[in-house]
Amino acid sequence: MLRVEDLYVAYGDIEVVHGIDVEVAPGEVVGIIGSNGAGKSSLLRAVCGLHPARSGEIRLAGRSIIGDPTFRIARAGLTYVPAERRLFPDMTVLDNLLMGAYPQRPAPGRVDEVVALFPRLQERRRQAAGTLSGGEQQMLAIGRALLAGPEVLVLDEPSTGLAPALADEVYAALRILRDDRDLTLILAEQQVGRALALVDRAYVIEQGRVRLQGTAAELRDDPDVQRAYLGIA
């Protein structure tokens, strides 16, 4: 579904991603894990066209999307939810959701389906997005992305800045999405334990390179992963 080959990303003279390969099959749930500053976000921002790649290839459903503007990649079916969420603060929750479906009108009942996944949003439909709590904003950001009807949903640090209880709530919704086999899910996360409990497979990114990859179970049992990310001595 998504294939990243030998991708290099730089900010000015500073290269932050040094030749990463990632492959995600349709319907798969894949984690991109690693600590803060490992290059996860740089990788994902290049994938969705927010930052140009220096070299490499990115294919979505077989078609090269490298160099395409973000809006075109979004319309091609890859929707990115950045860690900063990028909501429209003065617009209502409902308007934010409707923007997710842009340029189309959402299919009838689709808004209700998404809101059913995040009941907190239901009560706040007419409220400005900027007045929501951090957890609600994260839910709205994911909800807005779902309204695009993406084939590939890319989530960057959905638990960042959230109290554990709210992060649990977000992850409960992600578990429901995981079971939707039409949706390919890519999840970048530094809370590695949380991520490995959700994904089928993951890539461990360190200093801009893929250090390890494997199924969630393999990585959970890996002594290096346990020591570096799971706090197990």
Next chain:
Amino acid sequence: MAIVLDGIVFGLQLSLLAVGLTLIYGLGGVLNLAHGQLVVVAGIAGAVTISAGAAIPVAVVLAVAAAAALAWLLDATLLRPVYRLTGERRVLLSLLVTLGVAFLLDGILITTHPFTALNLSVPGPAIDILGVRMRSGSVVASIIAVTALAAVLAFLRLSRFGRAVRSVIQDEEGAALCGVNLPLTRTVVFVLSGVMAGLFAITQGLISSVGATSGLDFTILALIVTVVGGLGRVSGALVAGLVLGIVHAVSSFYIGAFVTFVILLGVAMLTILIRPTGIFGGGAR
């Protein structure tokens, strides 16, 4: 009462003038210092068409089209490199580029059409409104302004594309992630601002006149309204236009037209000091 009504008439024109400027700024961080010249180009185009013997409606359409076409040309050429920058650098480069365009257009128009001015007089008697006799030109100008402003507001509030425009104003990256074509959105809004500038030239032609040297005045007026209303806030520009229109009328009548500009600038300065995000300013845009 007559002064207040005069102020409202002028205020509506100010809102019409400022809405385009504030939309472009909100959308892309471009402060178009050639906005007044768009008005002048429309005015001269209208005047030239009329003196060539065309009917008034033809001249009106051509005038508005000229401003819209110029706005489109600006967006398609000189502003392309501006949009490649982000943040403060984009604002700065936009100031330099549009100021250059303003000087260039001023130079061309003042040398080629030094004595051309758009004057549209509406025949018919003065009309009685709230016991005040209004010139029919003022009434027609106000109707044009109200209609155009209502159309823009309806477009922004009710249409899907309008919602996309608002989303870009609030978060450019978020909008792109939702599939909004940023360059296309900017082009459409820039052309829209040209149309609004063209309509302002028409209403101004109905009330007084638009000549080759008026560009800078119009830009400054638009800038003041935009600052008082809050940069990038359309509803702010509407209210600020009306408020400043009344201030303008009152101070022109009691103090004198010469000082009025200073007073309007003073209002803008006070706004920046007291409410940096405009009279409606909350926290973030």
